[in-house]
Amino acid sequence: MTNPVRLITPKRFGDSRGWFTEVHSVPTFAALGIDCIFVQDNHSYSAPAFTLRGLHFQTPSRGQDKLVRCIRGRIFDVAVDVRRGSPTYGQWVGAELSAENGHQLFIPIGFAHGFVTLEPDCEVTYKCSDTYAPQNDGGIRWDSIGIDWPMPVGTTPELSEKDKVQPTLAEFDSPFAYDGRPLAPLS
Numbered sequence: 001m002t003n004p005v006r007l008i009t010p011k012r013f014g015d016s017r018g019w020f021t022e023v024h025s026v027p028t029f030a031a032l033g034i035d036c037i038f039v040q041d042n043h044s045y046s047a048p049a050f051t052l053r054g055l056h057f058q059t060p061s062r063g064q065d066k067l068v069r070c071i072r073g074r075i076f077d078v079a080v081d082v083r084r085g086s087p088t089y090g091q092w093v094g095a096e097l098s099a100e101n102g103h104q105l106f107i108p109i110g111f112a113h114g115f116v117t118l119e120p121d122c123e124v125t126y127k128c129s130d131t132y133a134p135q136n137d138g139g140i141r142w143d144s145i146g147i148d149w150p151m152p153v154g155t156t157p158e159l160s161e162k163d164k165v166q167p168t169l170a171e172f173d174s175p176f177a178y179d180g181r182p183l184a185p186l187s
Ligand SMILES: Cc1cn([C@H]2C[C@H](O)[C@@H](COP(=O)(O)OP(=O)(O)O[C@H]3O[C@@H](C)C(=O)[C@@H](O)[C@H]3O)O2)c(=O)[nH]c1=O
Pocket: 042, 044, 053, 054, 055, 056, 057, 066, 113, 114, 115, 131, 132, 160, 162
């Protein structure tokens, strides 16, 4: 099955200078079952710790596969299954991505994406399989899914004005259809 949610850790080749890594290559990712062409690269900087961006997606026919990594600091990155009729609808998986661990999360079309920064001054880059289409912008409220965001009890995350008023999962009418891809725990 192509394009499952997947945690990927590309090999780092270390030497006396530091290390080298391929963060994306079409044949390597194809061997992992990821088959998409990326056409846009994004880069965001979040100043305060516990900045939360999400949960976001672009609606059909402008859905985006995303390959996310953190190049400064640490984030907790999440994918939520929002495919109508999916046996795992509304379920989520998440992983810590950091500049140090080099993990990347692949998030396919049909999943909402969000992250919270775990320290100040985090930078996140991600590749997308379609370009930005503001008319297809969609979102779900970060606290309506039951995601176990790793924040100290009582923390109110830093949110955009848009993300403060996203619909809850219960209010959400998903435009995505279930496509048979299972959502498995990350390994
Ligand atoms: C996403 C995006 C935003 N923008 C602009 C619109 C706006 O003025 C400004 C900030 O946009 P946002 O508030 O939507 O940025 P942000 O909240 O960081 O949105 C991102 O969140 C993560 C979780 C994702 O998965 C992304 O796909 C994207 O939705 O940047 C672009 O020009 N191109 C883009 O591709």
